[in-house]
Amino acid sequence: MDLKRILLDRFGYENFRPGQEEVIRHVLDKRDTIAILPTGMGKSLCYQLPGSMMEGSVIIISPLVSLMEDQAMRMRQSGEKRVIALNSFLPYSERQRILGQLQNYKFIFISPEMLSQEAFGRQLNRMRISLVVIDEAHCISQWGFDFRPDYLRIGDFLKLKGRPPLLALTATADEKVLNDIQQYLQMEKPIVQRHSLDRPNISYSIVEVNSPLEKTAWIKNRIAQTVGPGIIYAASRKRADELAIELQLEGVAVQSYHAGKEQDDRSIIQEQFLNGDLEWICATNAFGMGVHKDDIRQVIHDHLPPAVAAYIQEVGRAGRDGHPAAASLLYMPTDEQTTSYIIQSDLPREEEIRYYHRMLTEGHSPGSASELASLTETGKRVLDYYMEHYPLEEILLRLHGLSNEKNEQLRQMVQLVIGGACIRQRALSYFGEAGRNKPVECCSICGLDHVNWLYDKSITKSAEEKVSWDERITNLLG
Amino acid sequence: MNLSSILLFVISKMNGQRTLNAGLHLLRGKKSGQTLTDVEYFNVKPFFAILPKLEETTYTKAIDKLLDSGLIIQNEKFIKLTVEGNKRVKDLPDFHFRGWDYRGREMIFFGRIALLVQTLSYVRKGEFSFNPIQKDRDIQIFVKMLLERQPITDPGFAKKIGEELKMALLKSGMSDIQKYIFACRLTGSTETAKTWDQLSSELEMGTDALRLQFIESLHRLLPIVEDSAEFPFLNKMAFGIKVHSYLTDSAMHTKRLFDQGHSMASIATIRKLKMSTIEDHIIEMAMNDKRFPVTHFVSEELIHAVVSKSQELGTKRLKLLKDEFDTLSYFELRLILTAYKEVD
Ligand SMILES: Nc1ncnc2c1ncn2[C@@H]1O[C@H](COP(=O)(O)OP(=O)(O)OP(=O)(O)O)[C@@H](O)[C@H]1O
Ligand SMILES: [Mg+2]
Ligand SMILES: [Zn+2]
Numbered sequence: 001m002d003l004k005r006i007l008l009d010r011f012g013y014e015n016f017r018p019g020q021e022e023v024i025r026h027v028l029d030k031r032d033t034i035a036i037l038p039t040g041m042g043k044s045l046c047y048q049l050p051g052s053m054m055e056g057s058v059i060i061i062s063p064l065v066s067l068m069e070d071q072a073m074r075m076r077q078s079g080e081k082r083v084i085a086l087n088s089f090l091p092y093s094e095r096q097r098i099l100g101q102l103q104n105y106k107f108i109f110i111s112p113e114m115l116s117q118e119a120f121g122r123q124l125n126r127m128r129i130s131l132v133v134i135d136e137a138h139c140i141s142q143w144g145f146d147f148r149p150d151y152l153r154i155g156d157f158l159k160l161k162g163r164p165p166l167l168a169l170t171a172t173a174d175e176k177v178l179n180d181i182q183q184y185l186q187m188e189k190p191i192v193q194r195h196s197l198d199r200p201n202i203s204y205s206i207v208e209v210n211s212p213l214e215k216t217a218w219i220k221n222r223i224a225q226t227v228g229p230g231i232i233y234a235a236s237r238k239r240a241d242e243l244a245i246e247l248q249l250e251g252v253a254v255q256s257y258h259a260g261k262e263q264d265d266r267s268i269i270q271e272q273f274l275n276g277d278l279e280w281i282c283a284t285n286a287f288g289m290g291v292h293k294d295d296i297r298q299v300i301h302d303h304l305p306p307a308v309a310a311y312i313q314e315v316g317r318a319g320r321d322g323h324p325a326a327a328s329l330l331y332m333p334t335d336e337q338t339t340s341y342i343i344q345s346d347l348p349r350e351e352e353i354r355y356y357h358r359m360l361t362e363g364h365s366p367g368s369a370s371e372l373a374s375l376t377e378t379g380k381r382v383l384d385y386y387m388e389h390y391p392l393e394e395i396l397l398r399l400h401g402l403s404n405e406k407n408e409q410l411r412q413m414v415q416l417v418i419g420g421a422c423i424r425q426r427a428l429s430y431f432g433e434a435g436r437n438k439p440v441e442c443c444s445i446c447g448l449d450h451v452n453w454l455y456d457k458s459i460t461k462s463a464e465e466k467v468s469w470d471e472r473i474t475n476l477l478g
Numbered sequence: 479m480n481l482s483s484i485l486l487f488v489i490s491k492m493n494g495q496r497t498l499n500a501g502l503h504l505l506r507g508k509k510s511g512q513t514l515t516d517v518e519y520f521n522v523k524p525f526f527a528i529l530p531k532l533e534e535t536t537y538t539k540a541i542d543k544l545l546d547s548g549l550i551i552q553n554e555k556f557i558k559l560t561v562e563g564n565k566r567v568k569d570l571p572d573f574h575f576r577g578w579d580y581r582g583r584e585m586i587f588f589g590r591i592a593l594l595v596q597t598l599s600y601v602r603k604g605e606f607s608f609n610p611i612q613k614d615r616d617i618q619i620f621v622k623m624l625l626e627r628q629p630i631t632d633p634g635f636a637k638k639i640g641e642e643l644k645m646a647l648l649k650s651g652m653s654d655i656q657k658y659i660f661a662c663r664l665t666g667s668t669e670t671a672k673t674w675d676q677l678s679s680e681l682e683m684g685t686d687a688l689r690l691q692f693i694e695s696l697h698r699l700l701p702i703v704e705d706s707a708e709f710p711f712l713n714k715m716a717f718g719i720k721v722h723s724y725l726t727d728s729a730m731h732t733k734r735l736f737d738q739g740h741s742m743a744s745i746a747t748i749r750k751l752k753m754s755t756i757e758d759h760i761i762e763m764a765m766n767d768k769r770f771p772v773t774h775f776v777s778e779e780l781i782h783a784v785v786s787k788s789q790e791l792g793t794k795r796l797k798l799l800k801d802e803f804d805t806l807s808y809f810e811l812r813l814i815l816t817a818y819k820e821v822d
Binding site: 066074248263269469472475 | 606609613614633636643660661668671674
């Protein structure tokens with residue numbers, strides 16, 4: 001089959017990117033497939049192309065509502081009109097309307113919680129489904145940094161159906177996560193298509209300091225001297241705000257971004273960053289997924305991420321255009337404790353689990369029981385899932401294991417930072433990759449001497465002219 | 479204008495007869511019997527629900543500021559103006575809120591405008607791909623339907639809407655700063671909106687004050703585009719924004735039964751609600767209907783007696799009136815005061 005022909009005709013691309021063609025062939029052969037391809041490599045094509053050739057609809061399960069709406073919009077823009085994004089936030093009447101004509105859509109994006117809705121299940125049973133795609137499949141793994149309890153239900157859902165082939169897509173998966181994906185999705189002898197997660201155009205630096213003040217000073221200095229656009233990741237909303245203010249005082253075009261800001265402002269900040277009005281963003285990990293900006297030159301970590309996988313994911317947002325990009329991580333010894341504290345406070349503790357369990361058996365509603373046990377939202381959802389599947393003691397064991405695993409992941413992250421080995425190779429080794437060639441601009445351990453492009457700062461800063469209210473409207477609408 | 483100045487005004491209206499939290503409930507638009515009654519008693523409808531998400535800490539800070547600067551004092555539980563405060567109230571600017579009519583829904587109106595402007599700004603240049611500034615699905619669907627079968631790719635169409643918008647802003651009586659804030663919250667292919675923080679440092683005004691300016695400006699814009707053929711597009715954008723049934727859903731239900739001739743006790747039984755809830759509903763009904771038959775509940779003579787006593791004592795405090803009219807229940811007193819509030 002001439003897939004390249006179809007690629008050109010339907011998508012306008014001359015060539016497949018590494019890994020794409022293989023994945024597409026497996027899918028067309030109706031094999032369960034797990035594709036691990038680096039961020040921005042074009043995972044979406046792996047279902048769009050075969051989907052358009054197969055009879056029936058493609059279901060794509062996606063973790064974030066904003067992410068799936070963004071994807072659906074991009075597909076519509078590129079000419080595929082039979083796309084719909086379905087989630088439980090849609091107004092009831094709209095949802096009913098879409099459900100009624102679901103079979104008319106070729107690509108159906110859904111959020112996982114839709115799977116437990118009966119009306120949706122009924123509708124699906126009447127339709128022909130050619131492929132089920134699980135996007136960001138690492139979210140299914142409790143070992144992962146991005147665990148979404150709702151993802152666990154995908155397995156339950158698939159069990160019910162004489163099911164079509166599955167395609168799991170992710171950019172980060174070590175052995176453990178890979179195992180979870182296979183196991184929870186109950187995939188049959190899946191083909192694992194893996195492409196190196198190395199991003200040769202990104203260089204890694206570790207900067208050791210002694211205090212938060214030194215971090216701030218380093219960042220200020222760095223941003224004064226080097227190019228953007230860039231993202232600074234901070235541990236908390238407060239710190240993100242604080243850094244943004246410090247930098248604003250230096251005249252940097254920067255804003256903070258986190259879940260504490262109102263939705264309109266978040267959209268505006270994203271927009272300003274995309275179109276270049278803002279050069280820097282100080283963000284919590286709330287910023288990133290679904291942000292498609294290709295020319296990000298730097299990612300700076302003001303804190304220690306909880307796991308190597310999380311770190312690689314965040315760093316991977318730089319340099320999607322293939323041009324050089326720099327990742328810097330600021331580290332001081334107390335960072336480990338800080339991150340550890342954040343990780344552990346996200347996990348339900350044994351007393352809380354026992355208490356929650358008791359409240360439930362005493363007939364409290366899950367909502368009030370979780371409040372009484374002071375569980376976090378995620379904690380509650382994880383426990384709810386477990387309690388449907390396992391007895392209490394087993395749950396305790398599992399969560400204990402989870403807590404240990406998280407500590408281990410943090411330990412690995414710390415090792416990456418202070419271990420003294422090549423950062424790139426060490427990071428890749430966690431994903432089972434070894435012995436790749438190092439680029440010239442590799443990492444601060446291998447030596448980063450002549451990174452000239454970083455300092456090639458053209459002074460474009462034009463004094464912003466104040467536009468009056470009616471001029472603005474005229475500029476917008478003519 | 480800022481939160482403190484609005485509070486100073488509200489406190490002057492409720493002078494000495496309400497506790498600290500009455501203002502918070504009012505600004506948040508709490509739909510309880512007490513707050514709804516207050517709204518009517520004290521003529522503070524314009525401020526009802528202008529800040530639905532107001533945080534208690536923010537509120538407390540604003541109150542503390544007034545206390546510290548000696549404009550108000552707390553007397554037992556009640557808050558009232560000092561002499562200095564009284565003077566200050568006279569210098570306050572006129573407020574143009576219409577909280578009772580819009581109750582936070584003005585933001586939906588603006589969301590629609592923002593999305594419409596953004597869409598047209600791209601489409602008129604032949605660009606069909608952009609990140610919608612509004613994530614709210616209802617707003618997206620509304621704008622999509624509004625633009626159906628309109629000549630959206632015609633630059634003349636966008637221009638026409640731009641002219642209409644400019645004309646409406648001019649006619650609304652918004653201040654210059656309000657027009658500027660309004661325009662800065664619009665985004666599109668050629669101009670990107672500014673965040674509240676950015677506007678705050680540019681205009682040297684706190685974000686809370688900015689937001690109040692913005693809300694007031696929408697409350698000025700809405701009335702002039704509603705029921706107006708002069709602004710056909712904005713008129714459609716305002717569809718369903720103004721609150722039409724002023725009754726809460728629950729009160730509406732009670733009203734239907736009441737109109738069918740059920741007694742309050744019987745309504746309470748049918749609806750399995752507490753008597754006090756039904757009383758709140760009745761008050762709500764009286765408040766929204768000038769012809770509400772108060773005489774179903776209290777005799778004409780008693781009504782007059784209560785009203786004139788209240789004027790004589792210069793108070794609307796139920797406790798004091800209850801001492802005078804022992805045979806009347808608190809509910810009956812509230813009902814009388816609601817229905818026969820003096821118009822000042
Ligand atoms: N074969 C190709 N040739 C050229 N461009 C391509 C090709 N395949 C995909 N692209 C482009 O690459 C970009 C990234 O694609 P996509 O969003 O699918 O990446 P992704 O791997 O899903 O990234 P993420 O990890 O962020 O989800 C898109 O703009 C897409 O059009
Ligand atoms: Mg993707
Ligand atoms: Zn190296």
